[in-house]
Amino acid sequence: MPWWHGAFIYQVYVRSWRDSDGDGYGDLPGVIDGLDYLEWLGADAVWLSPTMPSPDDDWGYDVSDYLGVHPGLGTLDDLDRLVREAGTRGMRVLLDLVPNHTSSAHAWFVDARGSRTSRHRDFYVWADPAPGGGPPNNWLDHTGEPAWTFDEPTRQYYLHNFLPSQPDLNWWNPSVHEAFEGILRFWLDRGIAGFRIDVAHGLYKDAELRDDPPADPADPRGRNGLLPAYSANRPEVHGVYRDWRRIAEAYSPPAVLLGETWVREVSELAAFYGDDDELQLAFNFPFVFADFRADAMRSVVARTFASLRPGACPVWTASNHDISRFATRWCGGDERRIRLALGVLATLPGAMVLYYGDEIGMPDVDVPPALQRDPMTMNGRAGGPCRDRSRTPMQWSGGPTGGFAPEGVPTWLPLGDAAAANVADERVDPSSVISWTRALLGVRRLYLSGSVASYEELPGGDDQWVYRAGPLVVRANFSEERVQVAGVGQVLLRSSAEPVGAGVATAANGGNLELAPWECVVAAESP
Numbered sequence: 137m138p139w140w141h142g143a144f145i146y147q148v149y150v151r152s153w154r155d156s157d158g159d160g161y162g163d164l165p166g167v168i169d170g171l172d173y174l175e176w177l178g179a180d181a182v183w184l185s186p187t188m189p190s191p192d193d194d195w196g197y198d199v200s201d202y203l204g205v206h207p208g209l210g211t212l213d214d215l216d217r218l219v220r221e222a223g224t225r226g227m228r229v230l231l232d233l234v235p236n237h238t239s240s241a242h243a244w245f246v247d248a249r250g251s252r253t254s255r256h257r258d259f260y261v262w263a264d265p266a267p268g269g270g271p272p273n274n275w276l277d278h279t280g281e282p283a284w285t286f287d288e289p290t291r292q293y294y295l296h297n298f299l300p301s302q303p304d305l306n307w308w309n310p311s312v313h314e315a316f317e318g319i320l321r322f323w324l325d326r327g328i329a330g331f332r333i334d335v336a337h338g339l340y341k342d343a344e345l346r347d348d349p350p351a352d353p354a355d356p357r358g359r360n361g362l363l364p365a366y367s368a369n370r371p372e373v374h375g376v377y378r379d380w381r382r383i384a385e386a387y388s389p390p391a392v393l394l395g396e397t398w399v400r401e402v403s404e405l406a407a408f409y410g411d412d413d414e415l416q417l418a419f420n421f422p423f424v425f426a427d428f429r430a431d432a433m434r435s436v437v438a439r440t441f442a443s444l445r446p447g448a449c450p451v452w453t454a455s456n457h458d459i460s461r462f463a464t465r466w467c468g469g470d471e472r473r474i475r476l477a478l479g480v481l482a483t484l485p486g487a488m489v490l491y492y493g494d495e496i497g498m499p500d501v502d503v504p505p506a507l508q509r510d511p512m513t514m515n516g517r518a519g520g521p522c523r524d525r526s527r528t529p530m531q532w533s534g535g536p537t538g539g540f541a542p543e544g545v546p547t548w549l550p551l552g553d554a555a556a557a558n559v560a561d562e563r564v565d566p567s568s569v570i571s572w573t574r575a576l577l578g579v580r581r582l583y584l585s586g587s588v589a590s591y592e593e594l595p596g597g598d599d600q601w602v603y604r605a606g607p608l609v610v611r612a613n614f615s616e617e618r619v620q621v622a623g624v625g626q627v628l629l630r631s632s633a634e635p636v637g638a639g640v641a642t643a644a645n646g647g648n649l650e651l652a653p654w655e656c657v658v659a660a661e662s663p
């Protein structure tokens with residue numbers, strides 16, 4: 137079975153995880169220092185946020201060299217060592233690959249904008265002004281501005297779905313395919329186990345550059361009032377993943393391709409798995425953005441399993457570097473809900489991805505405008521909150537730098553309330569969130585790893601979500617009520633901080649149990 141079936145993948149936002157050299161930024165040697173911790177936690181793999189050289193207009197998602205390591209994060213030797221050191225602990229390393237766009241500082245773009253006949257001109261999407269002047273069509277970038285920037289010297293517009301310094305690549309050009317296939321092989325040959333693919337749904341754009349239609353305000357797929365029907369989400373992208381899958385399969389074990397597949401409805405997700413010949417893993421954003429209610433969760437999970445081909449491996453995650461952390465967004469900081477959410481994430485069949493800090497219930501941090509560092513979303517740009525709220529330093533301990541950087545070093549983003557939630561204090565407390573997470577991961581490894589277990593929803597009240605996951609039965613109480621349940625089976629774990637005792641189901645009491653408000657109980661089915 138592929139190793140990622142039932143695996144636990146840990147996302148490290150490298151700049152914010154561990155600062156080894158005291159400059160206030162996390163780095164690759166810091167990640168190496170943290171590998172023992174990840175082994176203790178039970179990670180099967182680490183996904184590193186972008187590690188390649190970049191001017192950092194989008195913190196690494198604007199790559200200027202796909203075959204290197206960002207000097208601020210370390211060296212290629214550090215990355216090689218990280219892969220080796222992870223390997224000795226039984227862990228694999230995934231890199232973030234950004235194929236939709238490059239940095240405008242990339243040598244390809246520097247060459248491309250040199251003249252209309254430059255060798256790399258067609259690596260990018262260029263177009264003449266509209267007949268009456270102005271941008272070639274109505275497409276908007278992620279900040280809500282026109283997605284086209286006029287290049288004065290060559291008198292054409294170039295396309296950027298993100299910042300103007302992130303020109304979109306032209307995937308209609310076979311040379312772009314060739315270049316990326318070389319990039320894939322370069323890293324896989326060095327022992328990288330696979331890639332998280334940025335903007336995986338977006339590489340191809342409509343060949344005729346047709347206008348995006350207006351979006352119905354109720355349509356969740358809308359962006360800045362438009363439906364990105366032509367500026368992204370084109371069917372031709374599947375050919376790219378079929379090619380990459382063939383490359384991935386040439387390695388032993390096969391490399392894994394995990395797509396950032398921004399679709400708003402789970403039924404659209406299945407296409408990215410192809411006929412088991414495209415991506416092996418695809419992020420499930422409809423689940424991420426589901427309301428934290430039993431009915432909403434049950435429904436999106438049921439639809440996920442109904443739409444994926446049997447054997448396909450869903451991905452369960454709830455936080456990342458672009459969105460609010462689940463401890464805040466789903467749980468409003470309520471520890472009972474945080475434990476419940478972790479219980480569900482760890483027991484749904486498929487792969488699970490936790491974002492650094494999720495394991496201690498780390499909440500969003502309110503980063504004041506003067507300290508914001510994300511050019512794309514600072515000061516309300518892009519019309520939403522600044523993404524820095526979920527990129528603050530990892531809270532390793534309760535000290536002034538949270539154990540992230542040496543004492544006295546100003547951290548690149550402000551530290552959250554490390555005294556309230558940190559690894560050091562939680563590790564020694566058997567009733568802490570991290571102890572709960574680790575216990576869940578232990579049960580997961582024992583019962584759910586190595587396969588995509590079967591999933592079946594079981595009857596329960598309106599605010600209950602009861603399901604069978606392989607040999608486990610999970611009862612999740614999404615309410616403030618206490619709930620009586622019968623025939624529980626052998627209780628393996630319960631999330632309530634209440635002492636286990638009278639509440640444990642036994643043969644003597646007929647397997648009855650009372651669930652506390654927002655409690656999650658994981659049981660093994662009675663034989």
Ligand code: NOJ
Pocket residue numbers: 194197198234298334335396457458512
């Ligand atoms: C998705 C990444 O997760 C996000 O951080 C980035 O800004 C965009 N893609 C553009 O690369």
